[in-house]
Amino acid sequence: PAHGLTRRRFLQSSAAFAALSALPACSLVSASRDNGMWEYHLSAEPSTASLVPDHQTDVLAFNGKIPAPTIRCRQGEPVTIHFTNNLNEPTTIHWHGLRIPIEMDGVPFLSQAPIQPGETFTYRFTPPDAGTFWYHPHMNSVVQLGKGLVGTIVVEEASPVVFDEEHVLMLKHWHLNPQGQWKDLAIPRYSARMGTPGEWGTVNGVHQPKYELQENATTRLRLANVDNTLTYPIQVRGADAWIVAIDGNPIATPRRLEEHKIAPGMRLDIGLVAPKAGANVEIMYMKGRFPFLLASFTTTPSTLVEKPLPALPLNPVATPDLANAETRHFVFEWAGAITPADKQGKGKHEFWLMNKRAWEGMSKGNIPEPIATLERGKTYIFDLKNVTQYHHPIHLHGHTFTVLEMDGKPVTPFHTDTVLLGKNGHAKAAFVADNPGRWMYHCHVIEHMKTGLMGFVEVV
Numbered sequence: 109p110a111h112g113l114t115r116r117r118f119l120q121s122s123a124a125f126a127a128l129s130a131l132p133a134c135s136l137v138s139a140s141r142d143n144g145m146w147e148y149h150l151s152a153e154p155s156t157a158s159l160v161p162d163h164q165t166d167v168l169a170f171n172g173k174i175p176a177p178t179i180r181c182r183q184g185e186p187v188t189i190h191f192t193n194n195l196n197e198p199t200t201i202h203w204h205g206l207r208i209p210i211e212m213d214g215v216p217f218l219s220q221a222p223i224q225p226g227e228t229f230t231y232r233f234t235p236p237d238a239g240t241f242w243y244h245p246h247m248n249s250v251v252q253l254g255k256g257l258v259g260t261i262v263v264e265e266a267s268p269v270v271f272d273e274e275h276v277l278m279l280k281h282w283h284l285n286p287q288g289q290w291k292d293l294a295i296p297r298y299s300a301r302m303g304t305p306g307e308w309g310t311v312n313g314v315h316q317p318k319y320e321l322q323e324n325a326t327t328r329l330r331l332a333n334v335d336n337t338l339t340y341p342i343q344v345r346g347a348d349a350w351i352v353a354i355d356g357n358p359i360a361t362p363r364r365l366e367e368h369k370i371a372p373g374m375r376l377d378i379g380l381v382a383p384k385a386g387a388n389v390e391i392m393y394m395k396g397r398f399p400f401l402l403a404s405f406t407t408t409p410s411t412l413v414e415k416p417l418p419a420l421p422l423n424p425v426a427t428p429d430l431a432n433a434e435t436r437h438f439v440f441e442w443a444g445a446i447t448p449a450d451k452q453g454k455g456k457h458e459f460w461l462m463n464k465r466a467w468e469g470m471s472k473g474n475i476p477e478p479i480a481t482l483e484r485g486k487t488y489i490f491d492l493k494n495v496t497q498y499h500h501p502i503h504l505h506g507h508t509f510t511v512l513e514m515d516g517k518p519v520t521p522f523h524t525d526t527v528l529l530g531k532n533g534h535a536k537a538a539f540v541a542d543n544p545g546r547w548m549y550h551c552h553v554i555e556h557m558k559t560g561l562m563g564f565v566e567v568v
């Protein structure tokens with residue numbers, strides 16, 4: 109059923125797209141699970157959307173639609189995505205959390221040339237891990253992501269794990285006023301702090317959407333925080349909710365969800381059994397002590413009988429060799445500074461440092477030094493220290509961390525591509541440097557990465 113739903117959504121968006129564009133009337137998307145071929149046509153383009161009811165907003169959207177299509181594929185099977193840039197500026201698409209070859213990582217200059225307006229670039233990869241991932245541009249991110257270029261990728265398990273119901277919930281606050289007009293996406297005094305928050309909260313582009321669940325349905329909710337700035341401390345009301353996967357990766361033993369923070373870039377898979385018909389399940393986030401509603405589900409009568417939630421197999425992430433690991437230290441700190449105005453008369457803001465260095469930016473023929481050079485096949489422990497008052501979700505491309513310690517305390521090891529450091533937080537995360545290439549390594553609060561908190565590691 110989930111597959112059919114996705115297909116329907118794709119067909120809708122491709123119909124709209126075909127009407128808008130002069131492309132030949134080929135099938136814009138096709139995905140078949142029979143011959144193991146997953147093929148998609150994706151474009152980024154200016155469009156309009158009704159985010160605030162009764163108002164239209166100029167957005168940047170995948171296939172012209174908010175929400176963007178969910179790309180469904182399967183662990184271990186090749187996927188082809190023909191991406192066309194219909195924006196009026198260059199872009200690239202990054203597949204956040206997927207451990208794929210560097211050529212497909214979608215970082216301008218480091219892994220590919222920027223895709224110019226009007227150009228098509230075909231991404232091909234085979235996802236090794238199953239789970240909830242997402243995709244977004246890796247250029248002019250404050251604007252391109254902020255105005256809507258964010259979508260999810262669902263990688264189904266190699267041997268199917270079946271829930272009765274499945275919902276993808278993409279969380280994003282838009283920088284809009286009550287008339288649906290854009291406000292500033294980045295205000296320097298906020299960039300130097302927690303980042304500039306959007307004010308209009310949505311799930312899948314809708315403010316407080318209402319969905320349905322069948323009574324007794326085993327349900328998988330795939331939450332993805334695709335916001336530029338905000339961290340959502342997630343709670344569920346009205347059902348016993350279980351954390352089944354963190355940032356795409358199943359956890360060995362599901363645990364009760366009391367509250368779990370997902371910062372920009374992070375995901376959370378929740379398993380629950382839908383309560384009796386007529387009941388409500390509410391997905392909430394906390395703002396300090398106050399709960400806010402993200403989305404709600406009403407349950408409808410069904411003939412389903414109550415049964416246990418299916419278990420998720422762990423992803424095939426290499427086990428770190430801790431006995432022979434080398435520790436690398438990274439300190440994240442604040443450095444309020446505005447460098448002198450550039451030729452365009454705009455000051456460049458450098459508010460954040462990683463090991464005393466602010467990201468210089470890069471261009472063709474001008475790639476800065478890596479922040480670390482790692483030996484292929486070797487285990488590293490990244491010791492991450494936040495010496496600031498603000499939190500930083502630290503993301504590494506192309507690899508999956510095994511988190512060992514948070515704030516000085518050992519944790520049940522779990523896999524993630526993004527480690528959330530709280531205020532003055534400290535974490536130790538290990539991984540085998542098994543994917544050769546130059547991999548971005550940055551805070552996923554977009555304004556932080558744009559004002560210094562970014563670098564890359566090179567695996568040789």
Ligand code: C2O
Nearest residue numbers: 202204373503548
């Ligand atoms: Cu989702 Cu480099 O990021």
Ligand code: CU
Nearest residue numbers: 203204205505
């Ligand atoms: Cu990424």
Ligand code: CU
Nearest residue numbers: 500551553556
């Ligand atoms: Cu940050």
